Amino acid sequence: MATVKVLFLILLWKTSFLHNEAGLVVFAPSPHRAQLGENFVLPCSFKVDDPSINIQFFATLWLFQGNEVLRLDNKGTLSQPRMSINQQDITKGIANMEIRNVTLSDIGKYRCIIIYSPQKEFKDIDLSVYATPLVKIEKVKKEDKTSSALCSVMGFYPRNISVEILMDGTIMEDSVLSEHRTNADGTYSVNKTWTIPTDVSPKMLSCSVRHETLSPSVQKDLQLGYEAFLHNEAGLVVFAPSPHRAQLGENFVLPCSFKVDDPSIIIQFFATLWLFQGNEVLRLDNKGTVSQPRMSINQQDITKGIANMEIRNVTLSDIGKYRCIIIYSPQKKFKDIDLTVYGKYYILYKHQTAMYVVNAPIIKAAST
Template identity: 40%
Template sequence: MALYLRILLLALLHLTGGLKLFVHSPQKALLGSDVLLHCNFSVTRPPVDLKFLAILWKYQENQILRYDSKDLYHQPRVSFNEQDARNGIASISLSNVTIKDGGMYKCFVIYSPDSKDEVVNLDILVPPMIQIPSKRVHKFEKKTLLCSVIGFHPPDIDITWFRDGEVLVDSIFSKKQRNDDGTYSVNSSVTIMPDHNYKNQTFSCRVQHEALREPLEENFQLLYEGQTRSRILVIIVIIGVSVFLVLLVFLTWFFKTPRCRKSWSKGNQFIPLFYFCLLSARRAR
C-alpha cells in the first residue's frame, strides 16, 4: 500500500510539475520598434512534456495567441517560437508597435492540471520634438518666449528654461493636449524684457522625457527687430526731410526769379518747372 501511494505521488508531481511563472513588467518599447514580452515558466521535473502544455496570451481581455501540442493561433504582428516552449519560454514578440499596443497583457501557462498567469504592462515611448515659434523681439518691450514640445508619449515630461546656462524660474506650463495619434503636446513660456544685456545671450529650452537617452535642447539668440526698424525709419525720415528742403529751396528760388516766374505764367506745354526756368534763361541771352 505504501509503495502504491509513493508511485501515485510521483505521478502527480510529474503531471503538475510544480509550475512557476516569471515575467518582466513593466516593459518599454519605442514607437515602431519590435518588442519581446517576456514570460518564462519552470516545472519541478523537467523536461517540459508538450502533451500537458498550453500557452495563451491576452491583451485587454482579447486573445492574441493560443498554443498547445495540436495547434498554434496568433494575431498579425504577434509571433511565437514553438521550440522555445520546450525550454520553458512562453514569450511572444510584437512587431512595429504603435501607441495603441500599449497597456496590459496577460500570460497564461497551463501545465495540466496546474495553471498560472501573470500580467505584463507595456509602455510605448515616443520622443518629443521642440519648436521655438518666434525669436524676434523689440528692445525694452516685454516678450513671451514660447517653447512648444510636441508628439511625445507618455505624458510625463519636464521642461526647463535657461539663459546662458542659468535656470529661469518664472516659466509657465500650459495644459497638456492629447493629439489625434495618441501623443501629447505642451507649451512652456517665459516672459522677458529685452535690453542691451540680452543681445548676445543664449536662451535654451531643455526637455527631459523617458523616451530620450539624453535631454533634448534647443538653443537660440534673440533677434532684435526694433533696432533695424528704427534705423530704417530714421533714414527714411532724413531722406524725406532732405528732399522736402531741397524742393522748398528750389521752389522759393524759382518763384522769386522774375524770368522763371514769367516763363511759368506763359508756359502752355507740360514741361518740368526747372526746364521752364532754364529755357527762359537761354532765351534771355
C-alpha cells in the same frame, strides 16, 4: 504475443502517470516599460519535471486586459496581428510574446498562461509605455517687429513635463506655457514662449525640459550673438528669369538665385519653397527637403545663393506658372516663372513616288 501487449500497456501507463505528476512552474517578471514604436518582448518561461517537453500536452495562452490575444497549442497558433510567439522556443521552456510597433493602446495587464496537461499555471505582467520628447528652441520674428523665443516640446508620454526658457543662463519666469496638445498617436506636445523685450539683446536662448523619460534633463541652446543681429538687417534679393521653354522628356532646371548681405548664409534662417499653379511642390528648410516625385533641389547649392529646381522627364502637365519663394528670416521674397513645353512629331506623306518626313512642334490644344 499477449505478454508483449501487456508490457506495452504497462509502459504506456507508467509514462502517462509520470507526466501527470510532472511539476510545472511559470516565471514572468513584472512590471515592464516599452518605448513607443519599438518591438518589445514580454518574457514568460516555464519549467516541467519531464526530461523533455511533450508538445501534445502543452498549450500557452496570452491575455490582455482579460481578453485572449494569442494561443499556441497542438493545433497551431492564433494571435492578434502585432503579437507573435516563437514556437521553436517552447521546447526550451520559453513562451515569450513579442509585440511589434508598440503603441499606447498596449498599456495594461497581461497574463501568461501555461498548460501542461493536466496542470495549469499563470503569471500576470504589467506593461507601461513611454515616449521621449523632442525639443526645439527658435527665435521668432513677429509682424509688429518684436521677437519671441519659442520652445517646442513634441511627442512625449506620460503627460507630466516641466519646460523652462532661459536667456543667457537665466530662467525667464514670465514665459508662458501652452495647453497640452494630444497627437494622433496619443502622445503630447506643448510650446513655451517668451517675448523678448526690445531693449534686450540675448546672446543665447535655451530650452530646458524635465520629463521622467529623460535622465538627466535635456537643454537645447540657440546661439545668437552679434552675427544673428546683423542678419536681421540683411538685405534679400531674388533673381529668376522668365519665361522658359523645356523639351518634352528632358530634365529641365528652373533657375532661381538669391543674394543676401550677410557675409555667409546662415542656414538656420533659410527656407525655399517652390509653387506650381499655386500649390507647393517643393520645400527645403532646416528640417530637410519635401518634394513631388520628379522635382528636386541641390541642397549644397544654397550656400552659393542658388535655389534652382530640377524637373525630371518633363511632361505637358508641367506647363504653367511656378513661383520661387526665398525666406531668409524675417524677410521673404519671390519671383514668378512661366514654363512652356515643346516637342516634335513626325508626319509621313507620299507625293507621287517619293516619301517625305516633316518635323512639326507639338501643340497642346485647349479643352473645349
